Amino acid sequence: MTPPESRSDVAIPASPCSDVLVIGAGPAGLCIAAALAAEGLQVAVLSDADPQAPWPNTYGIWGEEVDSLGLAHLLGHRWSHTVSYFGPGEADPGGPGNQPVLHGRDYGLFDKVRLQAHWLEQARRLGVRWHRGEAVGLAFEGERGAQEPAGVSVVTTAAGERLRARLVLDASGHRSALVQRPDEGPVAGQAAYGVVGRFTAAPVEPDQFVLMDFRCDHLSPEQRSEPPSFLYAMDLGEGRYFVEETSLALAPPLPFDTLRQRLELRLAHRGVAISAVEHEEFCLFPMNLPLPDRQQPLLAFGGAAAMVHPASGYLVGALLRRAPGLARAVAAACADGQASPATLAAAGWAGLWPQELRRKHALYQFGLDKLMRFPEARLRAFFATFFALPEPQWSGFLTNTLSVPQLLAAMLRLFALAPWEVRLGLLGLQGREAARLGRLLRP
Ligand SMILES: Cc1cc2nc3c(=O)[nH]c(=O)nc-3n(C[C@H](O)[C@H](O)[C@H](O)COP(=O)(O)OP(=O)(O)OC[C@H]3O[C@@H](n4cnc5c(N)ncnc54)[C@H](O)[C@@H]3O)c2cc1C
Numbered sequence: 001m002t003p004p005e006s007r008s009d010v011a012i013p014a015s016p017c018s019d020v021l022v023i024g025a026g027p028a029g030l031c032i033a034a035a036l037a038a039e040g041l042q043v044a045v046l047s048d049a050d051p052q053a054p055w056p057n058t059y060g061i062w063g064e065e066v067d068s069l070g071l072a073h074l075l076g077h078r079w080s081h082t083v084s085y086f087g088p089g090e091a092d093p094g095g096p097g098n099q100p101v102l103h104g105r106d107y108g109l110f111d112k113v114r115l116q117a118h119w120l121e122q123a124r125r126l127g128v129r130w131h132r133g134e135a136v137g138l139a140f141e142g143e144r145g146a147q148e149p150a151g152v153s154v155v156t157t158a159a160g161e162r163l164r165a166r167l168v169l170d171a172s173g174h175r176s177a178l179v180q181r182p183d184e185g186p187v188a189g190q191a192a193y194g195v196v197g198r199f200t201a202a203p204v205e206p207d208q209f210v211l212m213d214f215r216c217d218h219l220s221p222e223q224r225s226e227p228p229s230f231l232y233a234m235d236l237g238e239g240r241y242f243v244e245e246t247s248l249a250l251a252p253p254l255p256f257d258t259l260r261q262r263l264e265l266r267l268a269h270r271g272v273a274i275s276a277v278e279h280e281e282f283c284l285f286p287m288n289l290p291l292p293d294r295q296q297p298l299l300a301f302g303g304a305a306a307m308v309h310p311a312s313g314y315l316v317g318a319l320l321r322r323a324p325g326l327a328r329a330v331a332a333a334c335a336d337g338q339a340s341p342a343t344l345a346a347a348g349w350a351g352l353w354p355q356e357l358r359r360k361h362a363l364y365q366f367g368l369d370k371l372m373r374f375p376e377a378r379l380r381a382f383f384a385t386f387f388a389l390p391e392p393q394w395s396g397f398l399t400n401t402l403s404v405p406q407l408l409a410a411m412l413r414l415f416a417l418a419p420w421e422v423r424l425g426l427l428g429l430q431g432r433e434a435a436r437l438g439r440l441l442r443p
Pocket of ligand 1: 023024025026027028029046047048049057058059060061133134135136171172173174281282283284285301302303304308313314315316317
């Protein structure tokens with residue numbers, strides 16, 4: 001069955017009961033729908049937006065990460081000249097406060113149209129069915145009834161439609177209304193304000209990608225005592241650049257007005273002004289959402305399943321790496337025709353969030369809690385030390401590809417290399433930090 005070409009095509013009726021109903025057709029929804037269908041399951045997707053509508057966000061990924069997935073052809077841009085700045089900045093452009101740290105690793109931006117088409121094409125080829133509507137409720141019926149021996153999940157849409165499936169998988173993003181998770185206090189958000197456009201002078205060097213520019217000599221001492229932010233920027237070619245003032249994470253998040261003002265100050269300090277705005281990005285998403293309750297009778301994936309990396313904010317690499325394993329776990333559980341939605345979901349949660357990943361999630365959250373307390377100079381010193389770690393350690397940390405012992409070794413090495421002011425900031429337990437460490441031992 002072809003993917004929807006227009007609104008009228010979307011209302012294709014589903015079979016009475018799918019194996020899995022995926023809610024949401026963002027990156028997570030399309031990725032997992034294709035992976036589940038590749039396991040031979042009957043998959044339907046319910047989305048309140050046209051699955052072919054362009055996604056609002058821009059998705060970046062490390063080059064080697066996308067290479068290892070065999071998907072480098074889905075990148076729209078790729079940079080080898082990748083740098084960060086952790087000095088304070090200074091008037092002399094060649095001075096020590098302006099020296100870049102060279103990352104020596106490629107960074108890429110997905111061509112998001114190609115990424116979306118990649119998953120839509122797989123879904124089309126594998127017979128995924130499409131429904132248009134907003135999921136507003138979930139119930140269970142037919143428990144051990146004659147027609148549905150194992151019971152089914154029934155999703156109700158805002159329009160009153162009822163869609164039935166053996167398992168519901170929520171990929172509706174971090175604002176999911178159906179997924180249950182514990183309340184662990186305030187959730188920190190990464191906020192960023194960015195502009196794609198043209199500038200009176202180049203905001204970054206030719207062919208350069210800047211992961212983090214923490215220079216702050218454009219700010220007054222009062223501004224420097226406020227929560228820090230950094231520049232994420234890239235040369236898009238042909239005189240176009242993307243510049244984004246970004247905060248690590250904060251609860252409540254830094255306001256967009258503050259970020260916009262800081263971006264303008266930063267650019268003005270380097271003699272740069274925006275001459276044409278092509279696109280403005282207002283980015284806000286949670287960085288330390290608690291892991292979902294693994295006893296609930298539905299499954300989740302992507303932002304809804306707290307899969308955003310608590311240290312880096314990245315998700316797409318994790319979707320691509322973890323979807324096949326999760327799909328296999330769900331397919332194996334579905335092989336038992338008597339399995340209830342709760343049993344299928346439990347098998348899915350075990351596949352998605354095994355103990356090792358839960359331990360790492362606790363460690364990352366612990367680290368983020370620490371960093372959110374760091375004032376500007378200490379944060380710069382922390383990142384200078386972090387990127388001085390051997391490349392496999394810092395890149396494995398950021399891509400979540402280290403084992404728990406490897407992750408602990410990287411953290412201990414960082415502690416050993418760090419200046420005293422950073423070590424002091426890392427010592428002692430405040431707020432939720434003890435609970436985070438407790439979850440490392442008992443995830
Ligand atoms: C501005 C921005 C930039 C980011 N940059 C990166 C990056 O560079 N790299 C990276 O890896 N990550 C990045 N992220 C983080 C993360 O990858 C994104 O948040 C990602 O879009 C989450 O994907 P998702 O599919 O889980 O959710 P979403 O993208 O939010 O998609 C959810 C979908 O579900 C639909 N939906 C919602 N509710 C319902 C409902 N009740 N019923 C039916 N449908 C529903 C929505 O319409 C939407 O289509 C960024 C996030 C933002 C906000």
